[in-house]
Amino acid sequence: xxxxxxxxxxxxxxxxxxxxxxxxxxxxxxxxxxxxxxxxxxxxxxxxxxxxxxxxxxxxxxxxxxxxxxxxxxxxxxxxxxxxxxxxxxxxxxxxxxxxxxxxxxxxxxxxxxxxxxxxxxxxxxxxxxxxxxxxxxxxxxxxxxxxxxxxxxxxxxxxxxxxxxxxxxxxxxxxxxxxxxxxxxxxxxxxxxxxxxxxxxxxxxxx
Numbered sequence: 001x002x003x004x005x006x007x008x009x010x011x012x013x014x015x016x017x018x019x020x021x022x023x024x025x026x027x028x029x030x031x032x033x034x035x036x037x038x039x040x041x042x043x044x045x046x047x048x049x050x051x052x053x054x055x056x057x058x059x060x061x062x063x064x065x066x067x068x069x070x071x072x073x074x075x076x077x078x079x080x081x082x083x084x085x086x087x088x089x090x091x092x093x094x095x096x097x098x099x100x101x102x103x104x105x106x107x108x109x110x111x112x113x114x115x116x117x118x119x120x121x122x123x124x125x126x127x128x129x130x131x132x133x134x135x136x137x138x139x140x141x142x143x144x145x146x147x148x149x150x151x152x153x154x155x156x157x158x159x160x161x162x163x164x165x166x167x168x169x170x171x172x173x174x175x176x177x178x179x180x181x182x183x184x185x186x187x188x189x190x191x192x193x194x195x196x197x198x199x200x201x202x203x204x205x206x207x208x
Contacts, residue, residue, distance in 0.1 A: 042169025
């Protein structure tokens, strides 16, 4: 017989790093994802896994009207134009103009610096092909004030640099999430220099 705590452990499983948790921030912001313990640079923080819902724009638009605000709030559009709804806490990640994690291709996000215990995990919404501009009050020194869908077209050199500088650390830290990636081989090929690094330019869906 399985231990009594097993169902609870399974319910807490997400494809965002296991040393994180969902916390309420404020009525204005809502929820965010926070580190329960220090997480080192180069750690894979999120993977696109088999539980995530991946739809064509046509199929997403075919959902009844009550579903559309949910897509608008929680789903994102990737560089291939697919609409992706994360099943896990990843859908609660908030934006920062100085994010703790950045994408590596479309299926992985890594910590681009050391993340302290109790620090909020943040990502770059310029990756997400926003349907309309979003006011930003992230508080970062480089806060852009407004986040738009074309931001990645000017930000990509800096984002690519930060991602490339963090990747070599991936072999030096535990990677508990990669077992859930449908195919982790591309990630290790990028880490080990066997394949050219993907660029954040590729997140811009209008170019595909």
